[in-house]
Amino acid sequence: MKAVKEMTSWDVEAIRKDFPVLSRTVNEKPLVYLDNSASSQVPQTVIDRTSKYLAEEHSNIHRGVHYLSQHATTAYEAAREKVKRFINAGDAKECIFVRGTTEGINLVAYSYGRKFIGEGDEIILSAMEHHSNIVPWQIVAEERGAKIRVIPMNERGELIIEEYDKLLNERTKIVAIAHVSNSLGTVNPIKEMIATAHKFGVPVLVDAAQSVPHFPVDVQDLDADFFVFSGHKIFAPTASGIVYGKREWLDAMPPYQTGGGMIRTVSFEKTTYAPIPEKFEAGTPGIAAGIGLGAAIDYLNALDFEAAAEYEHSLLEYATARLSDIPEVKIIGTAANKASVLSFTIEGIHPHDIGTILDQQGIAVRAGHHCAQPVMQFFDVPATARASFAFYNTKEEVDKLADSIQKVIEVFA
Amino acid sequence: MSELSELYQEVILEHNKNPRNFREIESPDRTADGNNPLCGDALRVYVKLDGDTVTDVAFKGSGCAISKASASMMTQFVKGKSREEAEVIFDEFHRMVTGELNAEAEENHLGRLKIFAGVLEFPARVKCASLSWHTLHAALQGEGEVTTE
Ligand SMILES: Cc1ncc(COP(=O)(O)O)c(C=O)c1O
Numbered sequence: 001m002k003a004v005k006e007m008t009s010w011d012v013e014a015i016r017k018d019f020p021v022l023s024r025t026v027n028e029k030p031l032v033y034l035d036n037s038a039s040s041q042v043p044q045t046v047i048d049r050t051s052k053y054l055a056e057e058h059s060n061i062h063r064g065v066h067y068l069s070q071h072a073t074t075a076y077e078a079a080r081e082k083v084k085r086f087i088n089a090g091d092a093k094e095c096i097f098v099r100g101t102t103e104g105i106n107l108v109a110y111s112y113g114r115k116f117i118g119e120g121d122e123i124i125l126s127a128m129e130h131h132s133n134i135v136p137w138q139i140v141a142e143e144r145g146a147k148i149r150v151i152p153m154n155e156r157g158e159l160i161i162e163e164y165d166k167l168l169n170e171r172t173k174i175v176a177i178a179h180v181s182n183s184l185g186t187v188n189p190i191k192e193m194i195a196t197a198h199k200f201g202v203p204v205l206v207d208a209a210q211s212v213p214h215f216p217v218d219v220q221d222l223d224a225d226f227f228v229f230s231g232h233k234i235f236a237p238t239a240s241g242i243v244y245g246k247r248e249w250l251d252a253m254p255p256y257q258t259g260g261g262m263i264r265t266v267s268f269e270k271t272t273y274a275p276i277p278e279k280f281e282a283g284t285p286g287i288a289a290g291i292g293l294g295a296a297i298d299y300l301n302a303l304d305f306e307a308a309a310e311y312e313h314s315l316l317e318y319a320t321a322r323l324s325d326i327p328e329v330k331i332i333g334t335a336a337n338k339a340s341v342l343s344f345t346i347e348g349i350h351p352h353d354i355g356t357i358l359d360q361q362g363i364a365v366r367a368g369h370h371c372a373q374p375v376m377q378f379f380d381v382p383a384t385a386r387a388s389f390a391f392y393n394t395k396e397e398v399d400k401l402a403d404s405i406q407k408v409i410e411v412f413a
Numbered sequence: 414m415s416e417l418s419e420l421y422q423e424v425i426l427e428h429n430k431n432p433r434n435f436r437e438i439e440s441p442d443r444t445a446d447g448n449n450p451l452c453g454d455a456l457r458v459y460v461k462l463d464g465d466t467v468t469d470v471a472f473k474g475s476g477c478a479i480s481k482a483s484a485s486m487m488t489q490f491v492k493g494k495s496r497e498e499a500e501v502i503f504d505e506f507h508r509m510v511t512g513e514l515n516a517e518a519e520e521n522h523l524g525r526l527k528i529f530a531g532v533l534e535f536p537a538r539v540k541c542a543s544l545s546w547h548t549l550h551a552a553l554q555g556e557g558e559v560t561t562e
Contacts, residue, residue: 349478350476350477350478351477352452352479352537352538352541353421353477353478353479356420356535356537357421368451368452368453369453376453382452382453382455382475382476383452383453411421411426412426412429412478
């Protein structure tokens with residue numbers, strides 16, 4: 001086995017105590033939760049904050065003059081402020097609450113697309129996108145008579161940047177790319193890719209669903225035009241998510257969903273819209289989820305997130321080394337720069353069988369196409385098994401994973 | 414591993430490794446494609462009929478051990494049976510893996526196929542066991558394509 005850098009002094013046992021679910025058993029075995037890329041677990045502080053809202057503060061925001069409504073509004077807007085600081089947005093108004101990454105990308109695709117994409121225009125995506133960063137653009141392209149162009153990748157699962165540079169031209173209207181691939185773990189050089197797009201005056205949407213859980217981000221430093229992520233992948237409840245957009249774009253874009261809360265005045269002749277962020281927040285949002293997201297950000301801020309990222313990376317290296325030692329295992333996604341996502345296949349064994357057998361050992365991994373069928377097609381596999389790590393996972397859990405993979409191989413021998 | 418060994422029994426593992434009738438049939442009378450988009454399991458079932466009798470049945474495709482073994486054992490089981498008999502078994506199999514038929518207690522024609530009752534403990538895998546049967550059913554009904562989700 002390759003030598004692996006000694007892990008940092010991250011007190012993982014203390015961190016694990018913050019997450020109640022981690023002490024439960026599954027199939028009479030201690031839970032080994034390695035499906036963090038799908039949804040991460042929730043710390044007690046977030047559970048408490050969300051419960052407190054439901055128990056003591058629940059009411060509709062923006063509507064009431066009464067105490068509770070004002071209180072809920074303040075809490076919800078405070079969460080927006082936290083998001084702003086978390087990603088270093090210039091203004092909290094540039095942070096729009098949505099249900100998650102999927103809804104966020106749909107918002108940008110339809111709203112931006114209707115206004116700025118026309119006949120013969122081009123939309124650049126990459127070969128490793130999640131379906132949620134493909135399908136909305138396909139529909140917009142079809143509606144507008146535009147074309148999808150795809151940045152290819154190499155067999156390690158890295159984007160071929162020279163090809164990207166060649167794809168950009170005066171017909172390009174937007175680039176939409178993952179910061180980190182959910183199926184391969186590749187970290188894309190988005191800062192450089194954004195700078196290149198900007199030379200053509202083209203805005204870039206970053207699908208940050210898999211980057212915000214793994215390392216600190218700064219949307220102004222990246223100069224991202226749109227930056228979208230999900231709360232449930234950063235230790236918050238489901239149904240919270242964020243679209244960050246630069247004000248100049250958001251101001252220029254038409255509303256996405258319409259109805260209550262996003263208007264200034266309505267008559268049957270004409271409706272005028274509220275300014276951002278309300279313009280893009282029709283209807284009653286996931287208030288508890290939004291407040292939970294704020295609490296999750298508080299939790300992350302209280303940690304040394306840099307140290308967490310470093311620890312997580314050492315886990316990835318350890319897991320990569322352990323799995324590389326098993327001859328039947330093939331790791332899919334071997335980019336030089338990776339976040340802690342480890343996709344693999346085992347010769348002759350379908351990933352679903354791997355997933356079921358690991359589950360019997362209490363180990364939760366993902367088995368499937370990870371909503372990235374083009375990636376599966378590229379690597380010519382029907383599916384992969386995927387272990388994805390968070391800063392609360394341990395070296396012992398990686399050992400259990402590797403040992404259980406050996407068992408899977410034995411069962412099928 | 415008691416539940417697990419109930420799912421991954423020797424017979425299933427063996428059929429997974431050496432699937433029977435894993436081939437195309439030239440000029441089949443019926444074919445249908447079965448897809449499970451969630452898993453990426455995809456198979457095609459070929460049927461040769463003589464009047465009402467299934468004289469040959471085969472399959473091709475890719476899938477997990479459960480879906481492959483189920484397809485393999487299905488082809489062995491229905492070969493030589495009448496369409497009507499095949500449909501009865503499809504119905505019983507379907508009810509067994511969805512928990513509506515207790516194959517140990519109630520009368521049925523499932524025979525060796527009873528080992529697939531084990532998937533009941535694995536809700537995520539029920540579709541794997543039943544995909545080939547739904548596909549055969551579609552072929553016999555002349556439907557051509559099924560999707561299970
Ligand atoms: C890269 C990427 N994009 C988008 C999504 C969709 O996120 P959500 O399901 O929270 O909308 C995911 C989550 O699976 C993802 O990993």
